[in-house]
Amino acid sequence: MTAYGHPGGPSVPQGYGYPGYPGQAPYPVHDRPSNGFGVTSLVLGILAVVGCSAAVFATALGIGAVVFGALGKGKANRGESTNGGMALAGIILGAVGIVLGALMTVVVLIGLMDRGPLDDSGYDAPSSVLQIPSGT
Secondary structure (H helix, E strand, O other), X not given: OOOOOOOOOOOOXXXXXXXXXXXXOOOOOOOOOOOHHHHHHHHHHHHHHHOOOOXXXXXXXXXXXXXXXXXXXXXXXXXXXXXXXXXXXXXXXXXXXXXXXXXXXXXXXXXXXXXXXXXXXXXXXXXXXXXXXXXX
16 A cells, blocks of 8 residues: 555566667757748738738838848848748838838828818808898
8 A cells, every 4th residue: 555545556576678779869859940930021011012001000010021021031041940031022022011001191191181171062051141131
């Protein structure tokens, strides 16, 4: 019986069983490539180009794509990742997204400045209509 009241299992005497292979080296440890920055850069770059109609949103995504792409390209050059091309594509798409977002911002601002007076309905307001008093 063990200290907890459970009967012990059948014990195997020491010295029996199969011995391991002598001198076997442990399995080599392979570091997996860290491809997160390149993938993030590409996804942000695609979203920046597709979402260029939302000017500020596309510019922010483009900046993020360029930053993550530069980090991913640096990791690829050091051999820590395997997707340098994906990071480069993210940098390019991010730059295109920044340019498209900036152009959309300019177009929106020009459109807002060129509106003229806000009351362009062509109808007179009730307060501007000449009213003649009745009963005279």
